Amino acid sequence: MATRERTKELIDGIYNAIIEMDEDAVTELCKTVIDEGIDAYYAVSEGLTKAMDRVGELYTNNEYFVPELLLCADALYTGLDILRPHIKSNSDEKKKQLIIGTIEGDIHDIGKNLVKIMFEAAGWVVHDLGKDVMLQRFVEEQARTHSDVIALSALMTTSMTAMPKAIAMIKAADPDVAVMVGGAPLTRDIAVSYGADGYADNAGEAVREANEMLKRIMK
Ligand code: B12
Numbered sequence: 416m417a418t419r420e421r422t423k424e425l426i427d428g429i430y431n432a433i434i435e436m437d438e439d440a441v442t443e444l445c446k447t448v449i450d451e452g453i454d455a456y457y458a459v460s461e462g463l464t465k466a467m468d469r470v471g472e473l474y475t476n477n478e479y480f481v482p483e484l485l486l487c488a489d490a491l492y493t494g495l496d497i498l499r500p501h502i503k504s505n506s507d508e509k510k511k512q513l514i515i516g517t518i519e520g521d522i523h524d525i526g527k528n529l530v531k532i533m534f535e536a537a538g539w540v541v542h543d544l545g546k547d548v549m550l551q552r553f554v555e556e557q558a559r560t561h562s563d564v565i566a567l568s569a570l571m572t573t574s575m576t577a578m579p580k581a582i583a584m585i586k587a588a589d590p591d592v593a594v595m596v597g598g599a600p601l602t603r604d605i606a607v608s609y610g611a612d613g614y615a616d617n618a619g620e621a622v623r624e625a626n627e628m629l630k631r632i633m634k
Contacts, residue, residue: 417451425453429462429494434469436486438493445497455501456536460619463494464529468617471599488525495532502536512562513625514553516544518581521574526598529618530566537622550581554588562592564625567611569598579609586610593628597621 417425425448432440448458470487473479479487513534517527524546534541542560544552553565565585569575575598582594595613596606606614613628615621 417453421451422453422457425451426458426462429458430466430469433463433466433487433490433494434473436483436490438490441490441494442497445494449497449501454503455498456503459495459498459502459529459532459536463491463498464533464618467491467525467529491525499532499535502532510538510540511564511625511629512540512542512560513564513566514542514544514556514560514562515566515568516548516553517546517568517570518574518577519547519549520577521569521571522546523568523570523598526570526618527568530568530597530621533618533622534566534625539622550577550584553581554584557585557589557592561589563629564593564595564613566621566625567594567596569596569600572600575600575605578611582610593625593632595621595625595628 425444428444429441429448432444445458449455467487470479470484474484515527515531515534517524527546531541531543542556542562544556553567556562557565567578567581569578578596585592585594593612594610595615596609596611597615601614603614612632613624615624
């Protein structure tokens with residue numbers, strides 16, 4: 416079992432390698448994480464997700480541009496492919512179900528994919544509708560799957576305005592399903608004003624928020 420210092424060294428290494436777009440180093444480090452018995456979920460949430468959040472900031476500050484971003488995302492997905500099969504799921508409970516997708520008009524899906532992985536890691540069954548998802552698709556998928564939660568992602572101030580309509584359509588068809596929203600331009604206040612039941616500002620928080628949201632709704 417790796418010591419706390421060794422775990423930190425490897426996770427910091429993954430974080431830096433993603434930001435430096437170094438796929439080979441990410442591969443090496445993620446394999447070492449598994450070999451040394453470090454929790455794969457922890458490596459995804461503390462290494463991969465935090466690195467990609469930082470990459471988004473670098474872009475916003477004009478330190479990185481689109482080519483760098485896409486190379487960072489490639490490095491991220493390389494790491495995910497190695498870590499994902501080793502994430503332990505909570506198989507004792509009845510599996511909860513999630514529908515997730517990036518809203519109509521928006522093709523950003525890196526953050527949505529991270530959120531999806533966190534739910535899969537927590538043992539949920541995830542129905543991923545992808546990106547640029549027509550609003551009616553969420554309603555149809557809910558009629559098919561009877562999921563517990565629907566998670567909507569938006570990365571643009573222009574696309575997020577479709578969320579209140581999506582939530583109204585979903586709730587009209589199934590008043591019992593809980594809807595959560597997320598993505599960089601959103602805040603909890605906006606989420607509430609849209610009629611969402613929950614909001615989280617990062618992938619690491621999303622599963623906890625979903626569980627708390629379900630408890631709130633049951634009361
Ligand atoms: C990468 C990127 C791209 C990539 C997307 C690749 C992909 N497959 O996703 C490419 C190059 C394709 C792209 C295209 C465009 N982009 Co762009 N892009 C970005 C960028 C730099 C980073 C986004 C990202 O991946 N961040 C990293 C991830 C990990 O973070 P995240 O997505 O925020 O997700 C985290 C949280 O928000 C949260 N989360 C996300 N979703 C959800 C959902 C739920 C339910 C929950 C709980 C949480 C949650 O958890 C995630 C992990 O912690 C942002 C700038 C930025 N700093 O955000 C611009 C940005 C979003 N893009 C922007 C624009 C304008 C565009 C384009 C229109 C550009 C153009 N003129 O063509 C097109 C979009 C076309 C379209 N119709 O969608 C603008 C949007 C401006 C606005 N109106 O708000 C931004 C803000 C850049 C800017 N500053 O101008 N883009």
